[in-house]
Structures are given as C-alpha cells and as structure tokens.
Amino acid sequence: MMEEEVTLYKNVCPRNCFSTCSMITHVKAGKVVKVVGDPSHGFTKGKLCAKGYGYSQYVNSPERLKYPLMQTKRGSGNWQRITWDEAYDIISEKMVALRNRHGSNQSLAYNKFSGNLGLLHFAIEGLFESFGSHTKPVGNPCLGTGRQALKYNLPFEYSPPPEEMAYAKLVVIWGSNPARTNIQQMKFIHAARDQGAKLIVIDPIFTETAKVADMYIQIRPGTDGLLAMGLTKRLVDSALVEEWELRKQISGWDHYADILRNLDMKEVCEETGVCEEAIAELTSLYGTRTPVATWIGYGLQRRKMSVQNVRAIDALVTVSGNRFIKRGGLYYFHPEVENMPLKILKDNNQKNEQNREVNINHFASELLKLDDPPVEFLWIHSRNPLSQDQNIREWDRLMSQLEMVVVSDVTMSHTAKMADIVLPATTQFEEMDLHVSYWNHWLSYNQKAIEPVYEAKSDLQVARELAMKLNEKQPGFSRFPVELEAKDWIEKEVTDEVKENYSIKSWQDLIEKPAHFRSQFEEFQQILKAKPKPFTFFSKKAVEDGLSPFPIYQRDRENANHPFLLLTPQSLLKLHSQFGQVDWFEAYESSFDIKINREVGKQIGVETGDVLVVYNEQGDMEGLVELDASTPKNVVIMNQAGKEPVNALISTRLESYPGKESPELSSPFFDIYVSLRKGGVRR
Numbered sequence: 001m002m003e004e005e006v007t008l009y010k011n012v013c014p015r016n017c018f019s020t021c022s023m024i025t026h027v028k029a030g031k032v033v034k035v036v037g038d039p040s041h042g043f044t045k046g047k048l049c050a051k052g053y054g055y056s057q058y059v060n061s062p063e064r065l066k067y068p069l070m071q072t073k074r075g076s077g078n079w080q081r082i083t084w085d086e087a088y089d090i091i092s093e094k095m096v097a098l099r100n101r102h103g104s105n106q107s108l109a110y111n112k113f114s115g116n117l118g119l120l121h122f123a124i125e126g127l128f129e130s131f132g133s134h135t136k137p138v139g140n141p142c143l144g145t146g147r148q149a150l151k152y153n154l155p156f157e158y159s160p161p162p163e164e165m166a167y168a169k170l171v172v173i174w175g176s177n178p179a180r181t182n183i184q185q186m187k188f189i190h191a192a193r194d195q196g197a198k199l200i201v202i203d204p205i206f207t208e209t210a211k212v213a214d215m216y217i218q219i220r221p222g223t224d225g226l227l228a229m230g231l232t233k234r235l236v237d238s239a240l241v242e243e244w245e246l247r248k249q250i251s252g253w254d255h256y257a258d259i260l261r262n263l264d265m266k267e268v269c270e271e272t273g274v275c276e277e278a279i280a281e282l283t284s285l286y287g288t289r290t291p292v293a294t295w296i297g298y299g300l301q302r303r304k305m306s307v308q309n310v311r312a313i314d315a316l317v318t319v320s321g322n323r324f325i326k327r328g329g330l331y332y333f334h335p336e337v338e339n340m341p342l343k344i345l346k347d348n349n350q351k352n353e354q355n356r357e358v359n360i361n362h363f364a365s366e367l368l369k370l371d372d373p374p375v376e377f378l379w380i381h382s383r384n385p386l387s388q389d390q391n392i393r394e395w396d397r398l399m400s401q402l403e404m405v406v407v408s409d410v411t412m413s414h415t416a417k418m419a420d421i422v423l424p425a426t427t428q429f430e431e432m433d434l435h436v437s438y439w440n441h442w443l444s445y446n447q448k449a450i451e452p453v454y455e456a457k458s459d460l461q462v463a464r465e466l467a468m469k470l471n472e473k474q475p476g477f478s479r480f481p482v483e484l485e486a487k488d489w490i491e492k493e494v495t496d497e498v499k500e501n502y503s504i505k506s507w508q509d510l511i512e513k514p515a516h517f518r519s520q521f522e523e524f525q526q527i528l529k530a531k532p533k534p535f536t537f538f539s540k541k542a543v544e545d546g547l548s549p550f551p552i553y554q555r556d557r558e559n560a561n562h563p564f565l566l567l568t569p570q571s572l573l574k575l576h577s578q579f580g581q582v583d584w585f586e587a588y589e590s591s592f593d594i595k596i597n598r599e600v601g602k603q604i605g606v607e608t609g610d611v612l613v614v615y616n617e618q619g620d621m622e623g624l625v626e627l628d629a630s631t632p633k634n635v636v637i638m639n640q641a642g643k644e645p646v647n648a649l650i651s652t653r654l655e656s657y658p659g660k661e662s663p664e665l666s667s668p669f670f671d672i673y674v675s676l677r678k679g680g681v682r683r
C-alpha cells in the first residue's frame with residue numbers, strides 16, 4: 001500500500017500566552033500527526049513550548065467533545081446526544097421567548113475570556129451585538145491593574161518589541177516567571193547576558209527564572225511599590241540622576257521628591273524584607289547601566305493594591321531615565337488587539353444601543369443582582385469560570401438560577417459540566433483565523449489544516465448558523481451577516497491601514513510568514529517631546545478612583561483571619577485549565593499539590609508526601625504537601641486548575657476594591673489568606 005503523504009500547514013497557537021507561536025502542522029490522512037515550530041516567525045523562531053509540541057495529542061484526544069449534548073438536570077451528568085439542529089432549535093426558542101417576555105435582549109448574557117484569542121473568535125460577541133442591547137462582561141481579570149496604573153502616570157501606552165530586550169545591559173523582572181510562562185522570551189534574555197547584561201528577578205518565590213538570575217530578591221509579597229520607592233530615593237540621593245531633568249519631564253516631581261525624602265529606609269527594608277546591601281546594589285545597577293529593560297509581570301497584578309505598586313515601579317523606570325530609551329524601556333503589555341479593526345465584533349452593532357455591562361471580575365455576583373430584566377440565559381465560550389474565576393460559589397448560585405446555560409468548549413470543562421447544552425468547539429487546526437499577540441508585535445495567519453473533528457464547529461460557524469435559526473423563528477432577530485465565511489472576515493479585517501502597519505500587500509502574504517508591526521518608537525518620542533511634562537506623578541484620576549494621587553506604595557488591607565498568603569501562579573505544563581488531555585505530560589507533573597516552607601511543615605507536623613488541609617471561610621481543600629527551604633514562611637503555593645480547582649478558596653467582594661468604579665482592575669487572585677492543618681490519610 002502507498003504511504004499517505006504528509007501535508008504541511010501553518011497554524012498559530014491561540015492560547016492566552018505571551019508568545020502566540022507560529023507552528024507547522026504535519027497532516028497525514030486528514031489527521032494532525034505532528035506539530036513543530038515555524039522558523040519564519042521572528043519572535044518564536046521555530047521553537048514551541050512542550051504544550052505546543054503536545055498539540056497532536058490535544059487535537060486527537062478522546063476527551064474532545066464530539067457532538068452537541070443536552071443535560072436533563074443541570075449538574076446531574078445525565079447527558080444525551082442531540083443534533084446541531086436540535087441544539088439551535090432549543091437555544092433559539094429560549095432566546096426568542098426571553099426577548100418577547102421582557103421586551104428586550106438584556107436577559108441574554110454571554111461570558112468569554114481567553115480560551116482562544118483568535119480575532120475571528122469575537123464572532124459570538126459579534127452575534128450578541130447583532131441583537132441590539134444585551135448583557136456583557138467588561139474588564140480584564142488578568143492584566144487590567146497594571147494598564148490602569150501605567151495610564152495614571154502617562155496618558156499613552158508604548159510597548160517596546162520584546163526582541164529588543166536582547167540589547168539591554170540590565171534586565172529587571174518584577175513578578176513574572178518567564179522560564180515557565182514565557183519561554184520564548186528567555187532566549188532574548190540569554191542573548192543579553194551573553195553580551196554582559198545582568199538579570200535580576202524580584203519575586204517572593206524562588207522560581208525557575210530566579211534560579212538562573214544573577215541576583216534574586218525575595219521580596220515580601222505586595223511590597224514592590226515600597227522597594228521601588230526606596231530605589232528611586234537612593235538614585236536621587238546618590239546623584240545618579242539629575243533632579244533638574246526630572247523637574248522638566250515630570251509634573252508633580254517636587255511633591256514626589258518630598259515624599260521620597262521622608263521615606264525611612266529602615267522601614268523599607270523591614271517591610272519589603274530586602275536588605276540595605278541589596279538595595280544599594282540594585283540602585284547602582286539601575287543608575288549606572290544603560291539601557292535597562294524593566295518587566296512588570298502579571299503575577300504582580302493579582303492583588304488589590306498592586307495598582308500603586310506598578311505606578312511606583314513605573315516611577316523608578318522613569319526617574320532612572322529608562323522609560324523611553326531605545327533597547328531599554330518598560331515591558332508590560334502590547335495592546336494590539338484593541339488597535340485591530342475587529343470588524344467581526346464592531347460591524348454588527350448596527351443598532352448602536354447601549355449594552356448592559358457587568359464587571360468581569362464579579363460577573364456572577366453582579367449578574368445575580370440584576371433585575372429589570374434579570375439575566376436568564378447565559379452563553380459561555382472560551383472561558384472556564386468554574387475553574388479559573390474567583391468567587392466560584394457565586395457562580396454555583398448563578399448557575400442554579402438561570403433558565404438556560406449554553407457552554408461551547410473543546411472538552412468537558414468544569415463549567416461545561418454545569419450547562420444545559422454543551423457545544424463541541426473546533427481547535428485552531430480546524431478553522432481559519434488571524435492572530436496578534438499581547439506581547440510581541442507579530443500578526444499571523446492560521447490555516448485550516450484538517451476538517452473539524454467529529455461534529456465540532458468554530459465559534460464563527462456557530463454564530464452564523466444560530467443567527468439563521470433565530471431569524472427563522474423571529475425575522476430580524478439578528479443582523480449577523482450569515483453569508484460571510486472565515487476568509488471573508490479575514491479579508492475585511494486586513495484593511496489598508498493594517499496592510500500599511502504590517503508592510504503587507506494582502507492577507508495572503510501572511511501565509512508565507514507572519515508580519516511585524518512598524519516601529520512606533522519615533523512616533524512616541526515625538527508625542528513625548530510635544531508635551532511639556534509628559535509624566536504625571538500627581539494624578540487626579542487616581543484620587544477619583546480612591547487612591548493616592550502619587551505613585552506611592554499603599555499597603556494591602558490584609559485579611560487578618562488567616563496567617564498564610566495563598567499564591568497560585570501559572571503551571572508549566574498547563575495553560576490555565578487547558579491541556580489536561582495531553583497525557584504525555586503526566587510523567588513530568590509533580591505529584592505534590594501544595595508547597596510550604598520546611599520549618600512551617602515541622603510546626604504543623606507534616607513531612608513531604610503527607611496530606612495537608614488548606615482552608616479559609618470558603619471551604620477546605622486537601623492535597624499532598626512538599627516541603628522546601630525557599631518558600632517564604634508565610635506563603636502557601638498551590639497549583640491552578642486540576643480536578644478540584646483551588647479557586648474554590650478564592651473570593652473577594654467588589655466593595656473591598658480600591659477604585660471599585662473601575663472594572664479595569666484585575667482579579668486579586670493572590671490576595672487570599674488561608675490556614676493549614678495536618679490531614680488524615682489520603683482518600
């Protein structure tokens with residue numbers, strides 16, 4: 001028999017990850033048999049992380065949802081296979097009935113976050129827009145806080161291309177763990193070090209990145225703002241920066257300088273846990289090396305008061321003269337998705353009606369409060385809140401009160417298990433798409449490599465077919481342009497402006513290789529020069545939001561009920577709750593669920609491998625504990641996702657937020673306190 005030929009396709013990893021890697025997919029007999037990196041991508045350069053190489057298992061997994069399913073009693077597990085037509089019928093029937101009952105679409109809501117970041121995945125939002133006013137989430141649970149913080153200090157955003165980190169003479173990482181979460185960036189950091197740069201990692205946990213750094217600073221969680229202020233003070237005191245220069249560039253500098261003068265360095269050391277010698281060394285590095293690349297991590301955002309910490313770090317970068325110098329700069333987030341036309345989302349809102357917006361960080365509790373009309377129908381896609389959100393108990397309450405819950409997903413997620421109807425979603429290999437990254441500046445095209453597995457459909461296909469069904473039931477219900485296919489949307493999305501920005505003639509150019517955004521450096525230099533004092537260290541907006549006007553450290557209001565801070569950072573072989581279906585990883589996964597300091601273990605009477613119970617008002621969770629010497633004594637580290645999501649212990653109230661009017665702050669996932677006790681024998 002003739003051996004089937006292998007055909008190669010270009011795909012993009014659509015996960016919520018810094019890299020948005022380009023991939024080359026090997027397809028044989030209509031099946032993905034291998035996935036490798038695409039050397040034509042200038043940032044990812046032909047390499048993938050383990051998850052990327054694991055895609056041939058991800059896409060072919062027996063755990064994939066195959067058909068639409070209906071559950072007779074929510075949460076009962078009593079599933080029955082239905083046809084797509086039946087699914088659309090049941091869903092559209094309910095949507096039309098609710099619109100007629102309330103005379104509005106506002107009892108229809110959706111929730112989406114980051115399962116697949118492809119631009120055509122905005123189709124479902126586009127579908128809801130096409131109904132007119134509905135209920136939708138706003139904000140960003142992950143990285144909102146830092147953006148808000150940076151905007152207080154400087155009214156425009158600039159993100160340097162991350163490849164430039166390779167030319168920095170000093171790289172300082174505050175609260176990010178790229179050796180785990182952004183492995184592609186590590187090669188640029190190593191390149192910088194090969195040229196004599198130093199790497200400094202500031203993190204309460206001795207991470208994989210900390211282990212390879214020249215200097216590791218084990219900071220007390222939540223106190224980065226104070227350390228940044230201490231460093232800024234020392235820079236000014238040691239005359240490593242010119243005050244007259246700062247006065248010229250920064251509005252409110254004299255007030256800030258006064259605050260710094262009164263800062264007690266002994267208190268800085270005590271509160272941050274960082275000794276004078278380390279502060280002196282860091283000051284000297286920030287003051288004498290140029291350019292310095294400072295990276296504000298997302299791990300830093302997951303705390304209520306981190307908005308002030310980020311402002312203070314930004315102030316340090318500005319004062320040290322590194323904010324806008326070539327090959328230095330401040331790395332946080334590249335907001336390109338917002339600059340894209342996003343026609344699939346925006347063109348469909350032809351009625352221009354105001355939507356009812358709900359803060360995504362408090363989605364479940366805020367939805368429960370709504371009446372006139374109450375939300376009765378919820379569509380969840382690219383999102384697994386029952387594993388990843390805070391306030392899971394509020395979600396349980398919400399789910400039990402809704403009339404209909406529809407979840408579309410690739411596998412039976414925790415959230416899908418609580419739906420009435422589950423719809424099988426395609427993976428990136430089964431659909432066309434366009435991608436930009438929130439970190440690098442590349443635009444890439446994702447080819448359709450295989451036919452949808454079983455009866456899976458892309459979010460776009462579902463939007464088109466449901467719109468048709470809705471209009472059959474009630475003419476004019478949706479204005480979603482059902483005739484447009486993925487290719488048409490891609491064509492529309494790559495406007496003349498996009499072509500100019502990425503120096504391409506047509507979207508087809510992207511099939512050969514991804515394209516890079518033009519340099520924005522000069523443009524921002526011009527903006528800076530045109531403003532007399534572009535940086536503001538006195539923000540009225542911050543005051544309106546309930547914060548200090550100055551970029552100063554403000555202590556978290558700690559929950560004193562429990563002695564340990566619970567940190568649940570990202571896992572190496574998972575992307576939040578995804579990739580559980582890749583069993584290649586099982587051999588590499590740690591068998592431990594919880595990590596604490598050895599001495600704390602001794603006090604509680606547990607040893608590595610024992611069962612430990614972690615608890616607070618939300619409930620308790622048990623797992624196998626690992627003891628080590630480097631975890632801070634007041635910190636407990638646990639994994640995200642998993643069979644029993646740790647987020648069951650994570651709860652905050654909207655009322656307890658600083659600047660609560662702003663839905664743009666992140667969820668304070670790392671602001672959670674717990675107690676510990678020895679568990680019994682493993683169940």
Ligand SMILES: Nc1nc2c(c(=O)[nH]1)N[C@H]1C(S)=C(S)[C@@H](COP(=O)(O)OP(=O)(O)OC[C@H]3O[C@@H](n4cnc5c(=O)[nH]c(N)nc54)[C@H](O)[C@@H]3O)O[C@H]1N2
Nearest residue numbers: 175176177181202205221222297298299569570572575576
């Ligand atoms: N393998 C893998 N990669 C991922 C993801 C994944 O799930 N798995 N998720 C992706 C997503 S959506 C995101 S947002 C990014 C996040 O990636 P990162 O920016 O690396 O953020 P985290 O992993 O949340 O946390 C990073 C570090 O912040 C530290 N930290 C916590 N509190 C503080 C503090 O107060 N001060 C300081 N200085 N450090 C603190 C934690 O100890 C942790 O080591 O990763 C992306 N990449």
Ligand SMILES: Nc1nc2c(c(=O)[nH]1)N[C@H]1C(S)=C(S)[C@@H](COP(=O)(O)OP(=O)(O)OC[C@H]3O[C@@H](n4cnc5c(=O)[nH]c(N)nc54)[C@H](O)[C@@H]3O)O[C@H]1N2
Nearest residue numbers: 113114115116142381382383384388408413425568576577
């Ligand atoms: N404790 C704790 N919780 C956290 C964090 C933390 O650090 N600690 N980190 C937070 C952060 S940074 C983030 S970004 C969030 C992430 O929160 P989510 O975006 O909810 O995270 P995922 O687990 O990626 O869930 C997305 C779901 O989308 C599905 N999916 C994938 N592709 C598609 C598709 O094409 N179509 C559809 N319909 N579905 C698809 C996936 O299978 C998965 O079930 O989690 C947050 N939660």
Ligand code: SF4
Nearest residue numbers: 013017020021049052
């Ligand atoms: S998870 Fe991130 S690093 Fe891994 S393949 Fe996807 S984009 Fe690349």
Ligand SMILES: [Mo]
Nearest residue numbers: 016142143298
């Ligand atoms: Mo995130």
